[in-house]
Amino acid sequence: MTPKERIMSVINHREPDRVPCFGANSTVNYDQMEKVQAFWPDGHEKGEIMAKQALAAYTVLGFDAVRVPFCQTFEAAALGCKIKPGITPSGESIPGIEHPPIYKLDDTPVFPDNFLSKARIPELLKAVKILKKELGDEVAIVGGIVGPFSIAGSLLGTIPILKASLRKPEMIRPFLEIGVKAGAALAMALIDAGVDIISCEDMTASPALIAPNTYIEYELEYQTRQLEDISVPKILHICGNVEQIVGYMGHTGADILSIEPATKPQVAREKCGAEIILMGGVDTATTLFMGDSETVKQTCEESIADGIQILAPGCAVAPGTPLENLLTMVEVASKAHLKSIKI
Amino acid sequence: MKVLNDFSNIFKRYDLDGEVKGQAKTISKDPIMQEIAKLVIEGDDEEISVVVKKALEVKSPLQVINDALIAGMNEVSRLWADGIYFLPQVILSSDAMSIGIDLCEKAMGKSMDRKGTVITHTAEGDIHDIGQVIVNALLKANGFEVIDLGSDVPVDKVVAACKEYKPAMVTGTALMTTTMTAFPKIAHQLKEAGLPIPFICGGGAVCEEYVTAYDLGIWGKEANQATGMAEDAIAGESWESMRSKWNG
Numbered sequence: 261m262t263p264k265e266r267i268m269s270v271i272n273h274r275e276p277d278r279v280p281c282f283g284a285n286s287t288v289n290y291d292q293m294e295k296v297q298a299f300w301p302d303g304h305e306k307g308e309i310m311a312k313q314a315l316a317a318y319t320v321l322g323f324d325a326v327r328v329p330f331c332q333t334f335e336a337a338a339l340g341c342k343i344k345p346g347i348t349p350s351g352e353s354i355p356g357i358e359h360p361p362i363y364k365l366d367d368t369p370v371f372p373d374n375f376l377s378k379a380r381i382p383e384l385l386k387a388v389k390i391l392k393k394e395l396g397d398e399v400a401i402v403g404g405i406v407g408p409f410s411i412a413g414s415l416l417g418t419i420p421i422l423k424a425s426l427r428k429p430e431m432i433r434p435f436l437e438i439g440v441k442a443g444a445a446l447a448m449a450l451i452d453a454g455v456d457i458i459s460c461e462d463m464t465a466s467p468a469l470i471a472p473n474t475y476i477e478y479e480l481e482y483q484t485r486q487l488e489d490i491s492v493p494k495i496l497h498i499c500g501n502v503e504q505i506v507g508y509m510g511h512t513g514a515d516i517l518s519i520e521p522a523t524k525p526q527v528a529r530e531k532c533g534a535e536i537i538l539m540g541g542v543d544t545a546t547t548l549f550m551g552d553s554e555t556v557k558q559t560c561e562e563s564i565a566d567g568i569q570i571l572a573p574g575c576a577v578a579p580g581t582p583l584e585n586l587l588t589m590v591e592v593a594s595k596a597h598l599k600s601i602k603i
Numbered sequence: 604m605k606v607l608n609d610f611s612n613i614f615k616r617y618d619l620d621g622e623v624k625g626q627a628k629t630i631s632k633d634p635i636m637q638e639i640a641k642l643v644i645e646g647d648d649e650e651i652s653v654v655v656k657k658a659l660e661v662k663s664p665l666q667v668i669n670d671a672l673i674a675g676m677n678e679v680s681r682l683w684a685d686g687i688y689f690l691p692q693v694i695l696s697s698d699a700m701s702i703g704i705d706l707c708e709k710a711m712g713k714s715m716d717r718k719g720t721v722i723t724h725t726a727e728g729d730i731h732d733i734g735q736v737i738v739n740a741l742l743k744a745n746g747f748e749v750i751d752l753g754s755d756v757p758v759d760k761v762v763a764a765c766k767e768y769k770p771a772m773v774t775g776t777a778l779m780t781t782t783m784t785a786f787p788k789i790a791h792q793l794k795e796a797g798l799p800i801p802f803i804c805g806g807g808a809v810c811e812e813y814v815t816a817y818d819l820g821i822w823g824k825e826a827n828q829a830t831g832m833a834e835d836a837i838a839g840e841s842w843e844s845m846r847s848k849w850n851g
Contacts (some may be wrong), residue, residue: 344755353727353782356755419694419736426646426691468807471689500807545783546810578808580784 263324264400264456270537270569270598271493271515279564281593282317282325282402284459284497284518284539285576286354291583292316300579301346304331304355307386314391318399320583322590325400325457328387329380330576331355332406332461335442336414337379339372354576361417365424365431369415369438376449385453392454400457402495403450407462408439408482409470418464425474436482443486451492459495459518460487468500475505480512487513495539499575507531520574521547521559525567539570542589549578553588560592569598626687627678635661636671639703643675644682646695648702655703664707668715672703676744683737684827690737697740704743717748719771719837721829722764725754725806726775726782734776734806737826745830758785762792765800772836774829776806783808787817794818801842803832811850821846 261277269276298312314326342358412435496514501522510532519540541563571593630640642651679696682688777783804814805823814822
């Protein structure tokens with residue numbers, strides 16, 4: 261099986277030759293940057309460099325898919341947020357949103373007509389086209405978008421949106437609406453450029469930040485709408501322990517849920533049923549970044565036994581993560597087979 | 604304009620599928636103190652000014668601070684630790700408490716006496732100042748002077764602030780694995796500068812093995828440990844003894 265066939269088998273509920281392994285989030289680390297001679301901040305900003313870095317997930321790590329981009333600021337930047345570049349005085353980093361936020365709660369957010377030609381989106385699409393040319397149908401290409409609540413959080417600021425979620429939740433709706441449009445428009449453009457899978461990261465929708473009821477009463481509707489017109493398989497990633505909302509995440513139309521080890525795969529399976537594909541398995545901080553390869557191996561094996569069907573880092577990989585630990589994931593996956601899902 | 608007028612459902616609303624049940628305890632038998640505490644617990648930053656001003660006509664500012672505002676915030680901290688409250692409630696309650704404390708301090712004509720100074724920050728490159736918001740609220744609620752450096756704070760700025768304020772304790776929060784690498788740099792520079800200040804590091808990305816690998820580092824598992832740690836630090840405990848107490 262080609263790497264892409266392997267992933268598609270799992271998504272189509274057929275048995276793959278072995279467990280696939282790739283990231284729903286960024287998997288770039290410093291060793292890969294060195295090996296392919298492509299670095300940040302250029303990898304966040306220039307299509308060619310971005311493609312080169314993404315390709316390393318396949319050529320250096322042996323993952324079954326590559327993924328762009330490596331941060332969560334593309335929609336926000338195109339919507340007018342000021343971006344802090346992916347470099348700090350202490351070293352290379354991930355771009356973030358500058359304070360203060362561009363909107364206040366009683367403002368009316370604007371969706372620009374030429375959204376797809378704004379900020380770094382053209383470079384992202386260029387990277388996908390390069391990847392498609394390089395990889396053809398062998399290796400899956402994952403294109404990342406950001407969920408409505410997280411986009412709204414970039415527009416309003418995290419603390420203001422958290423306060424509003426309790427105090428004036430109805431006023432968040434226009435911002436969630438913009439989040440739907442922005443993520444969906446980016447997804448369509450990514451698919452046109454050649455991605456095989458869309459991965460939606462919705463960090464701010466985590467129960468670590470908002471009350472589960474805010475997710476259920478507000479975000480769920482918008483997340484579902486953002487995903488509904490996407491024609492390729494969809495991954496939904498929400499950080500942290502999502503056990504209180506995972507059953508609802510399973511009803512957004514996502515084919516795959518990417519969960520961190522803080523969420524037990526058994527709970528996700530019980531609440532979502534047999535249809536949902538579960539992806540994840542390795543904690544990016546305690547295991548991948550801090551642990552040795554033996555710990556990584558053990559964790560990966562346990563996760564697969566617990567019902568993880570696509571082995572993946574639980575969240576975005578820290579750039580300082582040892583290469584060996586990422587390679588160990590592939591080593592485990594290459595020997596692992598999926599047991600059939602029983603509920 | 605106040606949108607949320609009726610707080611009677613506030614606990615019910617966040618009580619999901621019957622998994623987490625609970626409600627705020629009564630804080631004071633004194634009706635006006637109870638009302639202030641209730642407004643803190645409900646995170647009402649509008650009504651709180653009216654009621655605190657009314658209370659100050661019959662109560663001393665310190666009584667209002669300690670028996671109503673801080674007592675209310677401690678109850679919020681319990682509701683949060685028990686999984687009944689989520690972050691947005693904690694933030695709103697902290698705001699309400701701060702408004703009340705400001706009014707009491709004005710009435711006293713001076714700041715309330717603080718137990719000691721703690722510097723808090725979120726790591727460079729990290730814009731998720733969420734955990735820190737809670738740490739700040741809890742420390743303030745327990746009478747500490749908090750120098751809040753905010754989020755995305757460069758290593759040098761943390762070290763410079765420690766030199767200037769000589770805090771009993773400094774905290775760092777990182778939600779991303781990409782940003783926590785600033786912590787050992789800070790610890791190293793503090794040590795070099797002859798400032799062996801207990802350096803509590805915590806947040807989503809941060810684990811015990813990482814923090815205890817550098818001198819001064821003490822791993823903060825939960826935000827609500829911050830006050831107990833700060834008590835130890837002002838009592839003069841060294842980072843070594845705090846680490847052996849709180850970690851391992």
